Each structure stands twice: as structure tokens, then as C-alpha cells.
Amino acid sequence: MAYSAMPTPQPESPASQPIEARKVSDFTPATNRIAPVLRISNGETGDQIFKFAMVLCGAAVLGMLVLIVYELVLRSGPSWHAFGLNFFAGSDWNPVSEHFGALPFVYGTLVSSFLALIIAVPLSIGVAVFTTEMCPPFLRGPLSFFVELLAAIPSVVYGLWAVFVLVPILSNYVEPFLARTLGWTGFFEGPPYGISMLAAGIILAIMIIPIISSISREVLMVVPQHQREAALALGATRWEMIRIGVLRNARAGIVGGIILGLGRALGETMAVTMVIGNRPEIVKSLFAPGYTMASVLANEFTEATGDVYLSALIEIGLALFLVTIIVNALARLLVWTVTRGQHSAAHA
Amino acid sequence: MPEAMPDNTKTVAPLTIPPISLRRRVTDHMMTGLAVLTVIVVLAPLFAIFAYLVYRGLGSINWAFVTQTPKPVGEVGGGMANAIVGSLLILAIASILGVPLGVGAGIYLAEYGRNRFGDAIRFTADVLNGVPSIVIGIVAYALVVLTQRHFSALAGGVALAIMMVPTITRTTEEMLLLVPRALREAAYGLGIPRWRTTLSITLRTATSGVITGIMLAFARVAGETAPLLFTAFGNQFWNVNVNQPTAALPLQIYVYGMSPYDDWHRQAWAGALVLIVLIVTAVAAVRFAVRHGTFGAA
Numbered sequence: 001m002a003y004s005a006m007p008t009p010q011p012e013s014p015a016s017q018p019i020e021a022r023k024v025s026d027f028t029p030a031t032n033r034i035a036p037v038l039r040i041s042n043g044e045t046g047d048q049i050f051k052f053a054m055v056l057c058g059a060a061v062l063g064m065l066v067l068i069v070y071e072l073v074l075r076s077g078p079s080w081h082a083f084g085l086n087f088f089a090g091s092d093w094n095p096v097s098e099h100f101g102a103l104p105f106v107y108g109t110l111v112s113s114f115l116a117l118i119i120a121v122p123l124s125i126g127v128a129v130f131t132t133e134m135c136p137p138f139l140r141g142p143l144s145f146f147v148e149l150l151a152a153i154p155s156v157v158y159g160l161w162a163v164f165v166l167v168p169i170l171s172n173y174v175e176p177f178l179a180r181t182l183g184w185t186g187f188f189e190g191p192p193y194g195i196s197m198l199a200a201g202i203i204l205a206i207m208i209i210p211i212i213s214s215i216s217r218e219v220l221m222v223v224p225q226h227q228r229e230a231a232l233a234l235g236a237t238r239w240e241m242i243r244i245g246v247l248r249n250a251r252a253g254i255v256g257g258i259i260l261g262l263g264r265a266l267g268e269t270m271a272v273t274m275v276i277g278n279r280p281e282i283v284k285s286l287f288a289p290g291y292t293m294a295s296v297l298a299n300e301f302t303e304a305t306g307d308v309y310l311s312a313l314i315e316i317g318l319a320l321f322l323v324t325i326i327v328n329a330l331a332r333l334l335v336w337t338v339t340r341g342q343h344s345a346a347h348a
Numbered sequence: 349m350p351e352a353m354p355d356n357t358k359t360v361a362p363l364t365i366p367p368i369s370l371r372r373r374v375t376d377h378m379m380t381g382l383a384v385l386t387v388i389v390v391l392a393p394l395f396a397i398f399a400y401l402v403y404r405g406l407g408s409i410n411w412a413f414v415t416q417t418p419k420p421v422g423e424v425g426g427g428m429a430n431a432i433v434g435s436l437l438i439l440a441i442a443s444i445l446g447v448p449l450g451v452g453a454g455i456y457l458a459e460y461g462r463n464r465f466g467d468a469i470r471f472t473a474d475v476l477n478g479v480p481s482i483v484i485g486i487v488a489y490a491l492v493v494l495t496q497r498h499f500s501a502l503a504g505g506v507a508l509a510i511m512m513v514p515t516i517t518r519t520t521e522e523m524l525l526l527v528p529r530a531l532r533e534a535a536y537g538l539g540i541p542r543w544r545t546t547l548s549i550t551l552r553t554a555t556s557g558v559i560t561g562i563m564l565a566f567a568r569v570a571g572e573t574a575p576l577l578f579t580a581f582g583n584q585f586w587n588v589n590v591n592q593p594t595a596a597l598p599l600q601i602y603v604y605g606m607s608p609y610d611d612w613h614r615q616a617w618a619g620a621l622v623l624i625v626l627i628v629t630a631v632a633a634v635r636f637a638v639r640h641g642t643f644g645a646a
Contacts, residue, residue, distance in 0.1 A: 154571020
């Protein structure tokens, strides 16, 4: 797959070179006679300068990550020294007495994200299966375009819509209904204000569906065609073919997509901040307001007075960063191994 | 397999295939129905959001909105002209910083990056893509705002640039790799140095694809609010000084949307419509460029 042609033979590059590449200087006598325009005497110097500049750009990408880690670790130092690991175990968030515990935020982030996953995963897989396996070809393009469009809507617009449309619907219809039917579980009790953990979960679900479904679609598409044909030849119905021949093969990749969606949900800020209610409490009921790690940063960062307060917020940012890095790396690895493996299997 | 085919057809023909049981057929239909249902459920909010946005936005937008600055709290009227210009200013800074860096890193990956260093950059870019925007905001705050000692458009631009680079890097690499190797070899064969080949042949051929990547990154950061909260900060007045706090459209939408005033809600919707039109135009331009581009469609 290596397209990059190397003018100088590079022993570390295993890519096959159909044309024996030679140094530019080997050709200069000929080009001298043919077309002086093409004669660039310091081609090698130019090459070195250019390569150096490109290496710098590449290194800058690495540098950004290093810089992010460095700044976050450095600035969260005071909070780390003051609270240590208890920072994530305490649930008391008191800027006045400068005592900070981040547990309610961690709880809110986890609960809202998992709620989003519970809603989004079946829907996304359904959409992916429909677009790749069931829908008539002329619908495939528009359908994936519309789902992609869902990803192009800015977070703040989702938030605005959620505040003015979703929350009233929730408080007038959905939450009273859930309280009547499922109130006994304890997850759906209390006053149905609309502004709640539930609202945050739903808006997050809408936001991560495009990610999960587009990755799932990609993974489903690399499932070799003969897997489908084999299942059909054995007399499977279409659904059985999808279940046995397609979904089973694509499992790991779909899980990767789900984890990637989780990564997005964990760090999502604006829409959640606008509907979750921003109260640092741990309550079992999903009707109660909550608070997430990203929301507390959005709300309190500019008003943080005092070094410990600011550094406590940055420590939350650091934790959020580490969690999303791990989640994303895991997801990338999963998707990568699946699409790689399937690609080579398809070509074999 | 092919040579076995004629035999099979002969022997299979007289066999009768037992009918598929009712249970299996019902399951099949049920699952198809469920899949259709999921599509409807997923697309419903999309259409609901767009319909409501257009309905509220069109009803709210007026000449004052795009030409005036915000009125003091409580006064009806005014607009977000300063926020629209501020957004463009911040996005311009982000593009100036982010585009060359991203394209450069993409060139490195495509032309020189078949090694462990390249793999490390690739992985880092993918990971950076997933870093929450609010965390990028913190870093830009620590880097620029704390150094300058005040909020500024520059800080907002830096934050958005950091978010643009990974997307641009990866798409640029992909697009450059699509350029046929024969083109590069033809250039080398003419004695053109490698750097010149990369810039004038490879990059030139992949232009439409690279621009697609840039536009996608642009569309993605254009609607970002979180990284601007404590970098660009917002401003009620005109400002085109990169060293001063600057209003941005998404910020203004957030502040107005969360306010208790009806007129501000109205303006928030108008702002959201303007923002969406900006982004959808960018995405549509991308689609158009892809369709008519040289390599983007591959």
C-alpha cells in the first residue's frame, strides 16, 4: 500500500520499488542538456530543508499532546497536593471553605454517558444494519447524509433545542408517564421538572448516534460478501444472515464504535450543561438534576477565585482528559484491528 | 467451485427445499420493521431540530440582528453583528495557525511517515481528535490567557487551531496517499527534486481532497462553544483587536439561550440559524467539491 516513492533507496522501507530510484544528481547532466528549467542544483539541500519543516509539523502534533499533559499536570498540582486521591472520593464541593471533592461530577458524567449509550446503541446499530443490509440502494446515500448531518449540528444548538423543546416534552409527558409506570424502580421518581439527568442522557444519545452508526456502518461494510452468501445459501432468512454472517463478524468493530461514542459523551459539554441542572449531588432518580465534569468546568472556570479552586477544576479537566484518552485509544485499537483484519481477509 | 457448478444444478434441481417456518419468517419481518423504526426514531430529532430552528430562526432574524451590536440587558432589539464578525476573526486565526501545521503534518505522514515516528504521530492525531473541547479550552487558557493576563481572540483561535490540526493531518495524509505513485515517479524521472514534487505534483493533485479535510475541520470548530468560554470570553461591543476579549456566535447563543429574557431567546434562535447556515454551507461545499474533485471521490 506504500504509495510514497523514495528517490533515495531506504533500507528501512520494505516497500517494493518497481522503478530503481536514483539520486537526483544522477540525472542532472541529462536535464542540463534537455531543459535548463528543470535543473535545480541544490535539490538535495531543498529536500533536506523541506523534510525538516515537515518533520517539525509532525512533531508539533506530538508536541500538542505533550503540552496538554504538561499544562494540565502542572496546573492541577496544588489541588493534588491538598486532596490527593480523596479528591475523587469526596462529594463536598465547597469553594468558600476551599474543600473540593469531585465525586458528584464523576458520577454525573458516568451516569449521563451510560444512559446515552443505553439509548443510542440499539438505535445506531439498527440504522447501520438498515443502511448496509436492507435499504434500497437509492436511499443509502441520502440516509447516511442525514445521519452525518446530525453530527454537524453544533453542541450549543442541541442544547438550545433541548432547553426549549425536549425539556418541556419531558416534563409534561415523558416523565409523568415514566413515574407512573416505572416509578417503583426508584430511578424515575420525584418532581418531573424536565431539567434532569434524563434530559442530559437523551440529548447525549442523539449526539453520539452519528458516531456509533457511521463506525458500525463502516465495519459492517468490510464484512466479506461471501459470509452473507454462505449464510443465505444455508437457507438463512435475511435477519438470520445479518445475525450470523454480519453482526457476529463485525462485533469487535461495533464495540469499538460504541466506545468511541462513549468517549464523545464523556467530554460533551455545552448541551449537557444547558439541561442537566448543574447541582453537585448524587441522587438515584434520573429526574433529579446532576452535574458533570465538563459542565462544572464550563460553569465555574471563569469565576474560580483562588489557586486551589482553579487547580481543583483543572484536576477535573485532567481526569476527564485521561479517561477520554484511554477510552479513545481502546476504541481506535478495536476498530483498527477489525477493519485491518477484515480487509486482508477480503483480499485473501 | 466453478467447475463443480454444472453438476450441482443437475442434482439440486429435483430437491425440494422445506418451507421456512412461520416463526423464522415472522422474526425476519419483525427485525426489518425494527430496523426501519430505528431509522425513523433517529431521523425524527434531526427533522424536529431543523424544523424548529428554521421556524424560530426565520421568525427572529432581521436586519438589526446582522448589523447591530447587543443592546443593554432589558432593552429589546439589537443584534449579534459583533459576534458574527468575532467568530470569523477567531476562525481566521485558528485557520492561519492550524491549516499549515495540519497540512504539513499530513505531508510528513504521507511522504516520510512510514516508520515508528509516523505511527506515533498518527496515533496521537487520532487521540487528540477525541480530547474533549473543554479540556483544549483549559490548555489554551493556561498557555495564552495566563501569559497575556487577559482573555483574547488569539486564545480562542489557539484553542480552535489545536482542535483543527488532527482532522486536517489525517485527511491530508489519506488524500496524498490516493495520488498514484506513477505521478511521483514521472516527476522524479524528470529530475524534479522531491520537495518540489510533493508541493507541485502530489499536493496539487490532491488539492480538492485536502480542502475537503480543511473544510470539515473548519465546520467542526465553527460551532464550538466550550473552548471559547474562557479564552475568547465574549464581548458586548465591537472588537477586531486580536488581543482583546471577543464575542463569538456560539458563545452568544449560549448566553442568550440561558438568559431569562424572551427577546434574547429570540436572538439566540436567530444566531443558531445563522451558525447552522454557515456550517451547512461549508459541509455542502465539501460535498460539492468531493463530487467534482479529482481524487476526493475515490
